[in-house]
Amino acid sequence: MITPDSDIVFQSYGRCCNQDAFFVDFYDRFMGKSDEIRNLFRATDMSAQRHLLRNGIMQLVLHARGMPATKLKALGESHSRTGYNIEPRWYSLWFDALLETLAKFDPQFNNDIEQSWRRAIEPGISIIRDSY
Ligand code: HEM
Known part of the structure:
Protein backbone atom coordinates (compact mmCIF):
# COMPACT_ATOMS: atom_id res chain seq x y z
CA MET A 1 0.00 0.00 0.00
CA ILE A 2 1.44 3.38 -0.98
CA THR A 3 0.86 5.46 2.15
CA PRO A 4 1.82 9.16 2.30
CA ASP A 5 4.75 8.24 4.58
CA SER A 6 6.06 5.59 2.24
CA ASP A 7 5.81 8.01 -0.68
CA ILE A 8 7.66 10.77 1.19
CA VAL A 9 10.37 8.29 2.18
CA PHE A 10 10.64 6.86 -1.33
CA GLN A 11 11.21 10.35 -2.73
CA SER A 12 13.59 11.36 0.06
CA TYR A 13 15.70 8.24 -0.55
CA GLY A 14 15.60 8.95 -4.27
CA ARG A 15 17.27 12.32 -3.60
CA CYS A 16 20.14 10.55 -1.76
CA CYS A 17 20.72 7.01 -2.96
CA ASN A 18 22.51 7.81 -6.21
CA GLN A 19 25.39 9.45 -4.38
CA ASP A 20 28.13 7.09 -3.21
CA ALA A 21 29.09 9.86 -0.75
CA PHE A 22 25.80 9.23 1.07
CA PHE A 23 26.90 5.71 1.93
CA VAL A 24 30.49 6.73 2.70
CA ASP A 25 29.11 9.30 5.13
CA PHE A 26 26.65 6.81 6.62
CA TYR A 27 29.38 4.27 7.46
CA ASP A 28 31.71 7.00 8.80
CA ARG A 29 28.95 8.09 11.17
CA PHE A 30 27.83 4.58 12.08
CA MET A 31 31.36 3.35 12.83
CA GLY A 32 32.12 6.62 14.62
CA LYS A 33 29.44 5.72 17.17
CA SER A 34 31.28 2.72 18.61
CA ASP A 35 34.61 0.92 18.29
CA GLU A 36 32.69 -2.34 18.55
CA ILE A 37 30.76 -1.42 15.41
CA ARG A 38 33.95 -0.34 13.63
CA ASN A 39 35.48 -3.71 14.53
CA LEU A 40 32.62 -5.64 12.95
CA PHE A 41 33.58 -4.14 9.58
CA ARG A 42 37.36 -4.44 9.94
CA ALA A 43 37.61 -7.12 7.22
CA THR A 44 34.76 -5.83 5.06
CA ASP A 45 35.16 -4.60 1.49
CA MET A 46 33.44 -1.27 2.16
CA SER A 47 32.96 -0.40 -1.48
CA ALA A 48 30.89 -3.58 -1.95
CA GLN A 49 29.21 -3.03 1.41
CA ARG A 50 28.00 0.44 0.35
CA HIS A 51 26.25 -1.09 -2.65
CA LEU A 52 24.70 -3.81 -0.51
CA LEU A 53 23.40 -1.23 1.95
CA ARG A 54 21.94 0.85 -0.88
CA ASN A 55 19.82 -2.16 -1.73
CA GLY A 56 19.16 -3.02 1.93
CA ILE A 57 17.65 0.41 2.66
CA MET A 58 15.63 0.11 -0.55
CA GLN A 59 14.21 -3.17 0.82
CA LEU A 60 13.09 -1.32 3.96
CA VAL A 61 11.47 1.39 1.82
CA LEU A 62 9.76 -1.15 -0.45
CA PHE A 95 18.87 4.29 12.58
CA ASP A 96 20.41 7.41 14.19
CA ALA A 97 23.27 7.29 11.68
CA LEU A 98 20.79 6.91 8.82
CA LEU A 99 18.68 9.88 9.92
CA GLU A 100 21.78 12.05 10.41
CA THR A 101 23.01 11.16 6.93
CA LEU A 102 19.59 11.85 5.39
CA ALA A 103 19.52 15.24 7.14
CA LYS A 104 22.81 16.08 5.46
CA PHE A 105 22.11 14.76 1.96
CA ASP A 106 18.38 15.31 1.38
CA PRO A 107 18.04 19.04 0.61
CA GLN A 108 14.35 18.91 1.58
CA PHE A 109 14.89 17.11 4.89
CA ASN A 110 12.89 18.48 7.82
CA ASN A 111 11.20 17.18 10.94
CA ASP A 112 8.11 15.98 9.05
CA ILE A 113 10.26 13.93 6.68
CA GLU A 114 12.16 12.52 9.65
CA GLN A 115 8.90 11.41 11.27
CA SER A 116 7.80 9.79 7.99
CA TRP A 117 11.07 7.84 7.89
CA ARG A 118 10.55 6.72 11.48
CA ARG A 119 6.99 5.52 10.91
CA ALA A 120 7.71 3.95 7.52
CA ILE A 121 10.81 1.87 8.18
CA GLU A 122 10.69 1.02 11.89
CA PRO A 123 8.52 -2.07 11.17
CA GLY A 124 11.08 -3.35 8.65
CA ILE A 125 14.01 -2.70 11.00
CA SER A 126 12.11 -4.67 13.67
CA ILE A 127 11.86 -7.66 11.34
CA ILE A 128 15.66 -7.72 11.00
CA ARG A 129 16.38 -6.90 14.66
CA ASP A 130 13.82 -9.32 16.11
CA SER A 131 15.24 -12.27 14.16
CA TYR A 132 18.19 -12.13 16.55
C1 HEM B 1 25.88 -6.93 6.08
C2 HEM B 1 21.84 -4.28 5.68
C3 HEM B 1 22.05 -3.30 10.43
C4 HEM B 1 26.52 -5.12 10.55
C5 HEM B 1 24.74 -6.34 5.58
C6 HEM B 1 24.24 -6.49 4.22
C7 HEM B 1 23.13 -5.72 4.11
C8 HEM B 1 22.90 -5.10 5.39
C9 HEM B 1 22.23 -5.54 2.88
C10 HEM B 1 24.85 -7.38 3.14
C11 HEM B 1 23.98 -8.61 2.92
C12 HEM B 1 24.20 -9.67 3.96
O1 HEM B 1 25.37 -9.96 4.27
O2 HEM B 1 23.20 -10.23 4.44
C13 HEM B 1 21.51 -3.83 6.96
C14 HEM B 1 20.29 -3.14 7.30
C15 HEM B 1 20.34 -2.87 8.63
C16 HEM B 1 21.61 -3.40 9.13
C17 HEM B 1 19.18 -2.77 6.31
C18 HEM B 1 19.34 -2.18 9.53
C19 HEM B 1 18.06 -2.44 9.57
C20 HEM B 1 23.30 -3.64 10.86
C21 HEM B 1 23.84 -3.34 12.17
C22 HEM B 1 25.13 -3.82 12.17
C23 HEM B 1 25.36 -4.46 10.89
C24 HEM B 1 23.07 -2.62 13.28
C25 HEM B 1 26.19 -3.76 13.23
C26 HEM B 1 26.10 -3.20 14.40
C27 HEM B 1 26.69 -5.83 9.37
C28 HEM B 1 27.86 -6.65 9.10
C29 HEM B 1 27.69 -7.17 7.80
C30 HEM B 1 26.41 -6.66 7.32
C31 HEM B 1 29.03 -6.89 10.06
C32 HEM B 1 28.65 -8.10 7.05
C33 HEM B 1 29.83 -7.33 6.52
C34 HEM B 1 30.80 -8.23 5.78
O3 HEM B 1 30.36 -8.95 4.84
O4 HEM B 1 31.98 -8.20 6.12
N1 HEM B 1 23.91 -5.49 6.27
N2 HEM B 1 22.28 -3.98 8.08
N3 HEM B 1 24.23 -4.32 10.12
N4 HEM B 1 25.85 -5.86 8.29
FE1 HEM B 1 24.07 -4.95 8.20
Missing part, protein backbone atom coordinates in the same frame (compact mmCIF):
# COMPACT_ATOMS: atom_id res chain seq x y z
CA HIS A 63 8.48 -3.10 2.55
CA ALA A 64 6.84 0.13 3.75
CA ARG A 65 5.16 0.22 0.33
CA GLY A 66 3.71 -3.25 0.82
CA MET A 67 6.38 -5.56 -0.54
CA PRO A 68 6.55 -8.94 1.21
CA ALA A 69 9.16 -9.27 3.96
CA THR A 70 11.10 -12.13 2.33
CA LYS A 71 14.32 -10.15 1.78
CA LEU A 72 14.15 -8.51 5.21
CA LYS A 73 13.76 -11.94 6.81
CA ALA A 74 16.89 -13.08 4.96
CA LEU A 75 18.73 -10.02 6.36
CA GLY A 76 17.36 -10.98 9.78
CA GLU A 77 18.96 -14.41 9.35
CA SER A 78 22.34 -13.07 8.25
CA HIS A 79 22.45 -10.56 11.14
CA SER A 80 21.20 -12.98 13.82
CA ARG A 81 23.19 -14.65 16.58
CA THR A 82 24.00 -17.52 14.23
CA GLY A 83 25.20 -15.06 11.57
CA TYR A 84 27.01 -11.75 12.15
CA ASN A 85 25.68 -11.76 15.72
CA ILE A 86 24.37 -8.19 15.60
CA GLU A 87 22.81 -7.52 18.99
CA PRO A 88 19.42 -5.77 18.95
CA ARG A 89 20.81 -2.79 20.89
CA TRP A 90 22.89 -1.72 17.87
CA TYR A 91 19.90 -0.99 15.66
CA SER A 92 19.02 2.35 17.25
CA LEU A 93 22.56 3.60 16.47
CA TRP A 94 22.13 2.35 12.91
Whole structure:
Protein backbone atom coordinates (compact mmCIF):
# COMPACT_ATOMS: atom_id res chain seq x y z
CA MET A 1 0.00 0.00 0.00
CA ILE A 2 1.44 3.38 -0.98
CA THR A 3 0.86 5.46 2.15
CA PRO A 4 1.82 9.16 2.30
CA ASP A 5 4.75 8.24 4.58
CA SER A 6 6.06 5.59 2.24
CA ASP A 7 5.81 8.01 -0.68
CA ILE A 8 7.66 10.77 1.19
CA VAL A 9 10.37 8.29 2.18
CA PHE A 10 10.64 6.86 -1.33
CA GLN A 11 11.21 10.35 -2.73
CA SER A 12 13.59 11.36 0.06
CA TYR A 13 15.70 8.24 -0.55
CA GLY A 14 15.60 8.95 -4.27
CA ARG A 15 17.27 12.32 -3.60
CA CYS A 16 20.14 10.55 -1.76
CA CYS A 17 20.72 7.01 -2.96
CA ASN A 18 22.51 7.81 -6.21
CA GLN A 19 25.39 9.45 -4.38
CA ASP A 20 28.13 7.09 -3.21
CA ALA A 21 29.09 9.86 -0.75
CA PHE A 22 25.80 9.23 1.07
CA PHE A 23 26.90 5.71 1.93
CA VAL A 24 30.49 6.73 2.70
CA ASP A 25 29.11 9.30 5.13
CA PHE A 26 26.65 6.81 6.62
CA TYR A 27 29.38 4.27 7.46
CA ASP A 28 31.71 7.00 8.80
CA ARG A 29 28.95 8.09 11.17
CA PHE A 30 27.83 4.58 12.08
CA MET A 31 31.36 3.35 12.83
CA GLY A 32 32.12 6.62 14.62
CA LYS A 33 29.44 5.72 17.17
CA SER A 34 31.28 2.72 18.61
CA ASP A 35 34.61 0.92 18.29
CA GLU A 36 32.69 -2.34 18.55
CA ILE A 37 30.76 -1.42 15.41
CA ARG A 38 33.95 -0.34 13.63
CA ASN A 39 35.48 -3.71 14.53
CA LEU A 40 32.62 -5.64 12.95
CA PHE A 41 33.58 -4.14 9.58
CA ARG A 42 37.36 -4.44 9.94
CA ALA A 43 37.61 -7.12 7.22
CA THR A 44 34.76 -5.83 5.06
CA ASP A 45 35.16 -4.60 1.49
CA MET A 46 33.44 -1.27 2.16
CA SER A 47 32.96 -0.40 -1.48
CA ALA A 48 30.89 -3.58 -1.95
CA GLN A 49 29.21 -3.03 1.41
CA ARG A 50 28.00 0.44 0.35
CA HIS A 51 26.25 -1.09 -2.65
CA LEU A 52 24.70 -3.81 -0.51
CA LEU A 53 23.40 -1.23 1.95
CA ARG A 54 21.94 0.85 -0.88
CA ASN A 55 19.82 -2.16 -1.73
CA GLY A 56 19.16 -3.02 1.93
CA ILE A 57 17.65 0.41 2.66
CA MET A 58 15.63 0.11 -0.55
CA GLN A 59 14.21 -3.17 0.82
CA LEU A 60 13.09 -1.32 3.96
CA VAL A 61 11.47 1.39 1.82
CA LEU A 62 9.76 -1.15 -0.45
CA HIS A 63 8.48 -3.10 2.55
CA ALA A 64 6.84 0.13 3.75
CA ARG A 65 5.16 0.22 0.33
CA GLY A 66 3.71 -3.25 0.82
CA MET A 67 6.38 -5.56 -0.54
CA PRO A 68 6.55 -8.94 1.21
CA ALA A 69 9.16 -9.27 3.96
CA THR A 70 11.10 -12.13 2.33
CA LYS A 71 14.32 -10.15 1.78
CA LEU A 72 14.15 -8.51 5.21
CA LYS A 73 13.76 -11.94 6.81
CA ALA A 74 16.89 -13.08 4.96
CA LEU A 75 18.73 -10.02 6.36
CA GLY A 76 17.36 -10.98 9.78
CA GLU A 77 18.96 -14.41 9.35
CA SER A 78 22.34 -13.07 8.25
CA HIS A 79 22.45 -10.56 11.14
CA SER A 80 21.20 -12.98 13.82
CA ARG A 81 23.19 -14.65 16.58
CA THR A 82 24.00 -17.52 14.23
CA GLY A 83 25.20 -15.06 11.57
CA TYR A 84 27.01 -11.75 12.15
CA ASN A 85 25.68 -11.76 15.72
CA ILE A 86 24.37 -8.19 15.60
CA GLU A 87 22.81 -7.52 18.99
CA PRO A 88 19.42 -5.77 18.95
CA ARG A 89 20.81 -2.79 20.89
CA TRP A 90 22.89 -1.72 17.87
CA TYR A 91 19.90 -0.99 15.66
CA SER A 92 19.02 2.35 17.25
CA LEU A 93 22.56 3.60 16.47
CA TRP A 94 22.13 2.35 12.91
CA PHE A 95 18.87 4.29 12.58
CA ASP A 96 20.41 7.41 14.19
CA ALA A 97 23.27 7.29 11.68
CA LEU A 98 20.79 6.91 8.82
CA LEU A 99 18.68 9.88 9.92
CA GLU A 100 21.78 12.05 10.41
CA THR A 101 23.01 11.16 6.93
CA LEU A 102 19.59 11.85 5.39
CA ALA A 103 19.52 15.24 7.14
CA LYS A 104 22.81 16.08 5.46
CA PHE A 105 22.11 14.76 1.96
CA ASP A 106 18.38 15.31 1.38
CA PRO A 107 18.04 19.04 0.61
CA GLN A 108 14.35 18.91 1.58
CA PHE A 109 14.89 17.11 4.89
CA ASN A 110 12.89 18.48 7.82
CA ASN A 111 11.20 17.18 10.94
CA ASP A 112 8.11 15.98 9.05
CA ILE A 113 10.26 13.93 6.68
CA GLU A 114 12.16 12.52 9.65
CA GLN A 115 8.90 11.41 11.27
CA SER A 116 7.80 9.79 7.99
CA TRP A 117 11.07 7.84 7.89
CA ARG A 118 10.55 6.72 11.48
CA ARG A 119 6.99 5.52 10.91
CA ALA A 120 7.71 3.95 7.52
CA ILE A 121 10.81 1.87 8.18
CA GLU A 122 10.69 1.02 11.89
CA PRO A 123 8.52 -2.07 11.17
CA GLY A 124 11.08 -3.35 8.65
CA ILE A 125 14.01 -2.70 11.00
CA SER A 126 12.11 -4.67 13.67
CA ILE A 127 11.86 -7.66 11.34
CA ILE A 128 15.66 -7.72 11.00
CA ARG A 129 16.38 -6.90 14.66
CA ASP A 130 13.82 -9.32 16.11
CA SER A 131 15.24 -12.27 14.16
CA TYR A 132 18.19 -12.13 16.55
C1 HEM B 1 25.88 -6.93 6.08
C2 HEM B 1 21.84 -4.28 5.68
C3 HEM B 1 22.05 -3.30 10.43
C4 HEM B 1 26.52 -5.12 10.55
C5 HEM B 1 24.74 -6.34 5.58
C6 HEM B 1 24.24 -6.49 4.22
C7 HEM B 1 23.13 -5.72 4.11
C8 HEM B 1 22.90 -5.10 5.39
C9 HEM B 1 22.23 -5.54 2.88
C10 HEM B 1 24.85 -7.38 3.14
C11 HEM B 1 23.98 -8.61 2.92
C12 HEM B 1 24.20 -9.67 3.96
O1 HEM B 1 25.37 -9.96 4.27
O2 HEM B 1 23.20 -10.23 4.44
C13 HEM B 1 21.51 -3.83 6.96
C14 HEM B 1 20.29 -3.14 7.30
C15 HEM B 1 20.34 -2.87 8.63
C16 HEM B 1 21.61 -3.40 9.13
C17 HEM B 1 19.18 -2.77 6.31
C18 HEM B 1 19.34 -2.18 9.53
C19 HEM B 1 18.06 -2.44 9.57
C20 HEM B 1 23.30 -3.64 10.86
C21 HEM B 1 23.84 -3.34 12.17
C22 HEM B 1 25.13 -3.82 12.17
C23 HEM B 1 25.36 -4.46 10.89
C24 HEM B 1 23.07 -2.62 13.28
C25 HEM B 1 26.19 -3.76 13.23
C26 HEM B 1 26.10 -3.20 14.40
C27 HEM B 1 26.69 -5.83 9.37
C28 HEM B 1 27.86 -6.65 9.10
C29 HEM B 1 27.69 -7.17 7.80
C30 HEM B 1 26.41 -6.66 7.32
C31 HEM B 1 29.03 -6.89 10.06
C32 HEM B 1 28.65 -8.10 7.05
C33 HEM B 1 29.83 -7.33 6.52
C34 HEM B 1 30.80 -8.23 5.78
O3 HEM B 1 30.36 -8.95 4.84
O4 HEM B 1 31.98 -8.20 6.12
N1 HEM B 1 23.91 -5.49 6.27
N2 HEM B 1 22.28 -3.98 8.08
N3 HEM B 1 24.23 -4.32 10.12
N4 HEM B 1 25.85 -5.86 8.29
FE1 HEM B 1 24.07 -4.95 8.20
